[in-house]
Amino acid sequence: xxxxxxxxxxxxxxxxxxxxxHAGHSTDWTSSEDKDFxxxxxxxxxxxxxxxxxxxxxxxxxxxxxxxxxxxxxRTTARQHDNLLFCNPSGVDIRTILSPYKTVAVLGGTQTYxxxxxxxxxxxxxxxxxxxxxxxxxxxxxxxTAKEVKFxxxxxxxxxxxxxxxxxxxxx
Amino acid sequence: xxxxxxxxxxxxxxxxxxxxxHAGHSTDWTSSEDKDFxxxxxxxxxxxxxxxxxxxxxxxxxxxxxxxxxxxxxRTTARQHDNLLFCNPSGVDIRTILSPYKTVAVLGGTQTYxxxxxxxxxxxxxxxxxxxxxxxxxxxxxxxTAKEVKFxxxxxxxxxxxxxxxxxxxxx
Numbered sequence: 001x002x003x004x005x006x007x008x009x010x011x012x013x014x015x016x017x018x019x020x021x022h023a024g025h026s027t028d029w030t031s032s033e034d035k036d037f038x039x040x041x042x043x044x045x046x047x048x049x050x051x052x053x054x055x056x057x058x059x060x061x062x063x064x065x066x067x068x069x070x071x072x073x074x075r076t077t078a079r080q081h082d083n084l085l086f087c088n089p090s091g092v093d094i095r096t097i098l099s100p101y102k103t104v105a106v107l108g109g110t111q112t113y114x115x116x117x118x119x120x121x122x123x124x125x126x127x128x129x130x131x132x133x134x135x136x137x138x139x140x141x142x143x144x145t146a147k148e149v150k151f152x153x154x155x156x157x158x159x160x161x162x163x164x165x166x167x168x169x170x171x172x
Numbered sequence: 173x174x175x176x177x178x179x180x181x182x183x184x185x186x187x188x189x190x191x192x193x194h195a196g197h198s199t200d201w202t203s204s205e206d207k208d209f210x211x212x213x214x215x216x217x218x219x220x221x222x223x224x225x226x227x228x229x230x231x232x233x234x235x236x237x238x239x240x241x242x243x244x245x246x247r248t249t250a251r252q253h254d255n256l257l258f259c260n261p262s263g264v265d266i267r268t269i270l271s272p273y274k275t276v277a278v279l280g281g282t283q284t285y286x287x288x289x290x291x292x293x294x295x296x297x298x299x300x301x302x303x304x305x306x307x308x309x310x311x312x313x314x315x316x317t318a319k320e321v322k323f324x325x326x327x328x329x330x331x332x333x334x335x336x337x338x339x340x341x342x343x344x
Binding site for chain 2: 013015016017018029114117118125127129131132133134135136139140141142143144145147148149150151152153154156158162163164165167169
């Protein structure tokens with residue numbers, strides 16, 4: 001029996017591929033339709049993985065959910081309460097940490113998305129492209145080592161009239 | 173009578189928004205379907221604007237087309253032959269240079285796309301998203317000054333089975 005979870009990265013980006021203008025930038029620029037999709041997906045996920053910066057920005061909406069927060073401020077892991085585990089990905093086997101779960105949603109930011117990409121842990125990607133350009137900002141991935149990773153596009157959905165679209169990819 | 177040309181940026185990007193791994197990287201990673209689309213669009217354009225790096229990478233396929241090449245190696249403009257004008261965008265009024273044309277295709281790279289974005293010269297954007305991730309590389313825009321620019325998505329087209337998609341935006 002295969003007990004590996006399905007690990008799904010979920011991100012909203014601009015046309016020019018930015019997840020935010022800067023660390024600490026809230027998601028006030030994403031569409032309400034994307035937020036609805038995101039909440040539905042989180043409802044179906046068993047655990048959410050976020051980096052510490054993203055956790056701070058989204059602490060309130062994430063408080064009711066089961067979270068693993070990546071941080072260098074602990075050596076291995078530190079459980080804050082039933083629904084909140086701080087975890088240093090350099091100090092633990094993340095596959096073991098996530099093995100109790102069937103569905104894992106990775107919400108970013110850059111370092112966290114990149115960790116899952118570089119360690120071949122990603123299975124799926126939901127990418128919402130909002131119809132605007134920042135011209136600068138934070139990339140979804142910042143890898144020094146990643147080789148080209150091929151995906152397969154399974155679906156495209158228009159979320160609203162202005163043209164936010166939701167792309168659903170799986171790793172080939 | 174309005175004689176301003178329609179200025180269309182055309183780019184192929186990875187899922188993570190990269191136009192290339194590095195300067196000099198050829199477009200061997202884009203799909204044949206995207207290349208077919210691009211050639212059809214260039215056939216319908218009156219002039220192509222490219223930066224000098226992009227011109228060098230694509231010199232052979234561009235040789236038969238009418239090109240304006242952005243470069244700092246000339247002070248204002250230098251006409252090489254009927255179909256090839258070198259032009260320093262800091263030294264000329266680019267609107268005047270392009271005013272004889274009805275349709276202008278901007279092919280990149282980063283500096284050239286960014287010039288048109290920052291100077292409010294873009295009208296449309298054709299963006300092909302190829303289903304792969306580089307994890308690093310060159311962004312379509314690198315602006316220090318651009319404010320958020322809003323677009324409207326007019327069409328989405330699947331180009332092939334693996335999931336290259338073509339997005340067509342206009343500036344709002």
